[in-house]
Amino acid sequence: MINNSTADIRQKFLDFFHSKGHQIVASSSLISNNDNTLMFTNAGMNQFKDVFLGLDTRLYQRATTAQRCVRAGGKHNDLEHVGYTTRHHTFFEMLGNFSFGEYFKYDAIQFAWELLTGKHLFNIPKEKLLVTVYATDNEAYNIWAKDIGMPAERIIRISDHEGSSIYDSDNFWQMGDIGPCGPCSEIFYDHGDHIFGRPPGSPGSKEESGDRYIEIWNLVFVQFNRQADGTMLPLSKPSVDTGMGLERIAAVLQQVNSNYEIDIFSQLIKAAAEVTCTTNICSTSLRVIADHIRSCAFLISEGIVPSKDGRGYVLRHIIRRAIRHGYILGATHPFFYKLVTPLIEIMGNAAEQLQRNKNMIELVLRNEEEQFSHTLERGLSILEHELAHINSDTMDGATAFRLYDTYGFPLYLTVDVCRERNINVDQEGFKKAMEVQRKRARETSSFIGYNHNNQYSSMLNIAYCTNFLGYENVTYHNSKIMALFCDGKPVEVIDSINNNNNLNSIVILNETPFYGESGGQIGDSGELKSDTGIFKVFDTKKYGQSFCHIGTLSYGKLSIGDKVIAYVNKARRTCISLNHSATHLLQSALRNVLENNVEQRGSIVKDKYLRFDFSHNKALENEQIRIVEEIVNKHIRSNLIINTTNMSIDAARQKGYLLVLGEQYHQSKVRVLSIGNVSTELCCGTHASRTGDIGLFLILSESGIAAGIRRIEAVTGEAALACLHQQKHLLQSISQQLLKNDGPNLIEKVRSLKDRTKKLEQQLNHINNQQVVQEIAKLSSKIRKINGAQVIVSQLENIDQKILRTIVENMKNKLGSAVIILANISEMKANLIAGVTGNLTNSIKAKDIISTLTQKVGGKGGGSPEIAYACCSDITAIPAALSHITIMITEKLLTKNV
Numbered sequence: 001m002i003n004n005s006t007a008d009i010r011q012k013f014l015d016f017f018h019s020k021g022h023q024i025v026a027s028s029s030l031i032s033n034n035d036n037t038l039m040f041t042n043a044g045m046n047q048f049k050d051v052f053l054g055l056d057t058r059l060y061q062r063a064t065t066a067q068r069c070v071r072a073g074g075k076h077n078d079l080e081h082v083g084y085t086t087r088h089h090t091f092f093e094m095l096g097n098f099s100f101g102e103y104f105k106y107d108a109i110q111f112a113w114e115l116l117t118g119k120h121l122f123n124i125p126k127e128k129l130l131v132t133v134y135a136t137d138n139e140a141y142n143i144w145a146k147d148i149g150m151p152a153e154r155i156i157r158i159s160d161h162e163g164s165s166i167y168d169s170d171n172f173w174q175m176g177d178i179g180p181c182g183p184c185s186e187i188f189y190d191h192g193d194h195i196f197g198r199p200p201g202s203p204g205s206k207e208e209s210g211d212r213y214i215e216i217w218n219l220v221f222v223q224f225n226r227q228a229d230g231t232m233l234p235l236s237k238p239s240v241d242t243g244m245g246l247e248r249i250a251a252v253l254q255q256v257n258s259n260y261e262i263d264i265f266s267q268l269i270k271a272a273a274e275v276t277c278t279t280n281i282c283s284t285s286l287r288v289i290a291d292h293i294r295s296c297a298f299l300i301s302e303g304i305v306p307s308k309d310g311r312g313y314v315l316r317h318i319i320r321r322a323i324r325h326g327y328i329l330g331a332t333h334p335f336f337y338k339l340v341t342p343l344i345e346i347m348g349n350a351a352e353q354l355q356r357n358k359n360m361i362e363l364v365l366r367n368e369e370e371q372f373s374h375t376l377e378r379g380l381s382i383l384e385h386e387l388a389h390i391n392s393d394t395m396d397g398a399t400a401f402r403l404y405d406t407y408g409f410p411l412y413l414t415v416d417v418c419r420e421r422n423i424n425v426d427q428e429g430f431k432k433a434m435e436v437q438r439k440r441a442r443e444t445s446s447f448i449g450y451n452h453n454n455q456y457s458s459m460l461n462i463a464y465c466t467n468f469l470g471y472e473n474v475t476y477h478n479s480k481i482m483a484l485f486c487d488g489k490p491v492e493v494i495d496s497i498n499n500n501n502n503l504n505s506i507v508i509l510n511e512t513p514f515y516g517e518s519g520g521q522i523g524d525s526g527e528l529k530s531d532t533g534i535f536k537v538f539d540t541k542k543y544g545q546s547f548c549h550i551g552t553l554s555y556g557k558l559s560i561g562d563k564v565i566a567y568v569n570k571a572r573r574t575c576i577s578l579n580h581s582a583t584h585l586l587q588s589a590l591r592n593v594l595e596n597n598v599e600q601r602g603s604i605v606k607d608k609y610l611r612f613d614f615s616h617n618k619a620l621e622n623e624q625i626r627i628v629e630e631i632v633n634k635h636i637r638s639n640l641i642i643n644t645t646n647m648s649i650d651a652a653r654q655k656g657y658l659l660v661l662g663e664q665y666h667q668s669k670v671r672v673l674s675i676g677n678v679s680t681e682l683c684c685g686t687h688a689s690r691t692g693d694i695g696l697f698l699i700l701s702e703s704g705i706a707a708g709i710r711r712i713e714a715v716t717g718e719a720a721l722a723c724l725h726q727q728k729h730l731l732q733s734i735s736q737q738l739l740k741n742d743g744p745n746l747i748e749k750v751r752s753l754k755d756r757t758k759k760l761e762q763q764l765n766h767i768n769n770q771q772v773v774q775e776i777a778k779l780s781s782k783i784r785k786i787n788g789a790q791v792i793v794s795q796l797e798n799i800d801q802k803i804l805r806t807i808v809e810n811m812k813n814k815l816g817s818a819v820i821i822l823a824n825i826s827e828m829k830a831n832l833i834a835g836v837t838g839n840l841t842n843s844i845k846a847k848d849i850i851s852t853l854t855q856k857v858g859g860k861g862g863g864s865p866e867i868a869y870a871c872c873s874d875i876t877a878i879p880a881a882l883s884h885i886t887i888m889i890t891e892k893l894l895t896k897n898v
């Protein structure tokens, strides 16, 4: 056998399939903008999903890739196994070969066998390999048995899971709940009888099957398109999708029994031991950390940051799991972020994306570690306490929930810790306790079920290809209706009966000038007119290669086959295009003003404004914002030509053009957009023809949206002008109407006004204090002593309410044992206040005094036993009410033993 490095194996695989006529295609992003059915890219075939479904085409019919995958969260979730088995990872690379309707089972099996066993290829001894096929797949069985010559005892048929429906089998692969799928044949490697393990198909769970027989390659024969309701629609062109875990085949070829012993992992584990100061190199925790740093670093490099929901939640989960394992090893300070540098060195060429985003990855990891360390320490000590007192092998759900709810200690960590002590956690009980927090539960689970294409899913088997004409036209006179949908169901006609004013009707045309939402640019709106009807388009979205014109029928009817004139709302489209071109200028200016490695992290291009998220780890200073604005406006005034050319994606990559992360570049040709010599990017959006059209660019706000990610919102053209006018008008109004100041020294004027206000406030305070002193002196002369307490009941005039309270509080302090009742008449209304010192509140309460008074004088009031207020309007009743309360208080004080 050959002793290959992981990098060599990757290259050998791609070269082998290239020699068999396969196009080498780059790994796609870990996140897909176009497929919300997927949490993360989990297989090599994801980027070709639409090609398998016949919704998209490529210039090639055979492809090969080394695809970065994350299996955590979503349908294929290996997170809980990681560290405890020799072969599961959150992040791994999947080597694959694909046939789009060209070769099928025979060639797929022949290619795999040749590569695995070929003398000058992987040269694995044939007797070390065994295979599985789907129980009823005789075709695959016979190819293995007759063509390859595999002995029958090493071909295992795998049935559907017991008690489940057809195709629910380990040998039936599907990407998600919907989409391409089919029976598969898996190739296993036997690591030898010195390792525990049962052959595939043995009873028991996957964990129980041990590590002797390891699946190294999965050959999927893609035959169906699974619908949301479970129906399997046969595909017109059966295809092939294969996947071989790079780390697993590396273990085989490097003659080690665990993925964690291959070259890259042994180096990573060494680095993890160093940063956590661990000497036991065999520790499970080191494996967990070495695995998790790869998924975390790659996910962050793609713009994902830890958060409470969706992808960010899964990332947070993985980071925290790694931190806890560091804690087990005794790490007391942030350590995880320190693995980014060794990771980049170890991954070599495959880490180019990490190198570019190194600072941000480290920053995000460090932030999360610092935030989480306190929660972890406290949660673990409480959990230890609970575990010390547990009498059974199950921790109850309420305790797990209390840890989560009160101490923020996540359930998965409780499960993880308990698992190490062979204790189960009653997760059902946890869920019940969690029900009260439904909102958060929704947040954390919503992603997986969320599918924004759901309303179109019934169209999965409809493969129209709409020709987009909107770069040159905003009106097109000769479009034909190919399909119609109402409420997600295909219909022949949209009329007032089935449309019924709902906004969920969809028209699909053969050709359209309407831009379908993509690349951050929103879809066009407008109108479709035929001889028989008018359809208002509110939005346009792409599904595969079909453009969905979403809207409502406003008149008549539309039928499949009708010709329509398609009118894009031109004014709105113009604004969108200006904003899109300005976004490119903004990105280029940011690269000039900040570091050159500013990376796009998201973008929304609307008609009213543009939003651009980018990697940068601190807030922009006002001066930097001004310079960015100035650069963009300078390019606008230069009236640069905006040009587009089409080229192959590889040519674009070689030229170093910016590929936007998360974007899938499906077509063999990409559109390269250049603005003068200022910016060149791949872009499918619509743009101005010259930068001068943008008119004006104005930044509205700059803010942070997550660690290491900033957001700029800006406006262009008329919106920017309107914004300037509004600001100008505001300033004029302030200066002319409020400040009566036409001169240029507005700031001076406002500053002097502020100074003056401050001085006046000081003077007013002084006067108020004097008034308090004077009033207290006057009131002191009215004190009556009753049974050791001092009582003041008095009527005042025109005293500010705050001062009134200060008077009462000061007098209570001064007199020590007192009841003070004041009625202040001002503007024909009376404010009543009663204050009682704490020593008297057992027998006399301020709020009772106020309540007695308001019964006499009307109005409303309230307060505490020590101070209470009321406001009333019948001022004529005040003197009598005060006399009445004086008598009552006197009686109370005399009868009480105070």
Ligand code: SER
Pocket (backbone or CB within 6 Å): 042, 043, 044, 045, 096, 173, 218, 219, 220, 241, 242, 243, 244
């Ligand atoms: N899609 C299949 C898998 O992930 C083969 O690539 O196993």
